[in-house]
Amino acid sequence: MDELTDQQQAVELLQQLGLKEYEARAFVALSRLPRGTAKDISEISEVPRTRVYDAIRVLETKGLVEVQHSNPQQFRSVSFAEATETLRDEYESRTELLHETLQDLEPANFDSDAGTAHEVWALSGNVPITNRAHQLLDEAENELVFVIGHDSVVTDTLFDSLKAAQQRGVTIIVGTISGTLRERVQDRLPNAEVFVSGLEWLSGAALTDDETEISRILLVDRSTILVSSFHEAETGERSHEQAVFGRGFDNGLVAIVRRLMATGLVPLDDPGTAGSDRS
Numbered sequence: 001m002d003e004l005t006d007q008q009q010a011v012e013l014l015q016q017l018g019l020k021e022y023e024a025r026a027f028v029a030l031s032r033l034p035r036g037t038a039k040d041i042s043e044i045s046e047v048p049r050t051r052v053y054d055a056i057r058v059l060e061t062k063g064l065v066e067v068q069h070s071n072p073q074q075f076r077s078v079s080f081a082e083a084t085e086t087l088r089d090e091y092e093s094r095t096e097l098l099h100e101t102l103q104d105l106e107p108a109n110f111d112s113d114a115g116t117a118h119e120v121w122a123l124s125g126n127v128p129i130t131n132r133a134h135q136l137l138d139e140a141e142n143e144l145v146f147v148i149g150h151d152s153v154v155t156d157t158l159f160d161s162l163k164a165a166q167q168r169g170v171t172i173i174v175g176t177i178s179g180t181l182r183e184r185v186q187d188r189l190p191n192a193e194v195f196v197s198g199l200e201w202l203s204g205a206a207l208t209d210d211e212t213e214i215s216r217i218l219l220v221d222r223s224t225i226l227v228s229s230f231h232e233a234e235t236g237e238r239s240h241e242q243a244v245f246g247r248g249f250d251n252g253l254v255a256i257v258r259r260l261m262a263t264g265l266v267p268l269d270d271p272g273t274a275g276s277d278r279s
Helices: 003-016 021-031 038-045 049-061 080-091 095-104 126-139 156-167 179-188 252-264
Strands: 065-068 074-077 119-124 143-148 171-176 193-196 212-220 224-231 242-247
Touching (some): 021 049, 021 074, 021 080, 049 119, 080 095, 080 126, 119 126, 126 156, 126 212, 126 224
Parallel strands (some): 143 171
Antiparallel strands (some): 143 212, 212 224
């Protein structure tokens, strides 16, 4: 199967999974690039540039695209595995074939001088954010610090991922918003260090005019960070979840969150403290 046929099949499968033609073509174009501007996407996908932004907004809402708010804005697709997992959760069909088809695409012969360090990306939607969190848990090699800001984050799947990390020898430190939740987590993860977080701003209720609540803060191997939040509606339902994601030990976002998270840890366990006995 040649490249053109693979590309056409990927577009058709994405349409069968609910995307409109321009959305599918924009996503396939981004799958062939490490990242791209609206102009880049338009050139490769043949989607009119004026329509690229509309397509990207839909793809971001579905959790298939990440946005870097630079000038000009940069976009990139989530990984093939992450995209298909998100679509499987939503549509539960044809996603495996889509994954295989995307993998068969040849990389575009396109110059990019962008590096991989010092990156901060936006991610949107509960399903893709949860998938990204579990992906990071699976990638951990040395240490995981997970501050739980909302009970909805606590699932059997989360405990399974944390237990799997423990079995690989990863140090697990979990912060909770209450003593009751701490006991629940400690019961499921007896070998983890679990504490009640000192970060009072996790809940918007701590601030008079701010209804934003932090869903989760995840620090992996002291170099990768995921922070997600939502608004609590009057009905008690959660609004659309948003997140920022960054990698790189010197990344400013990572450095700031590491220090903030340390306010809930005893000095010995501060992941950013040079004197800590954790390596």
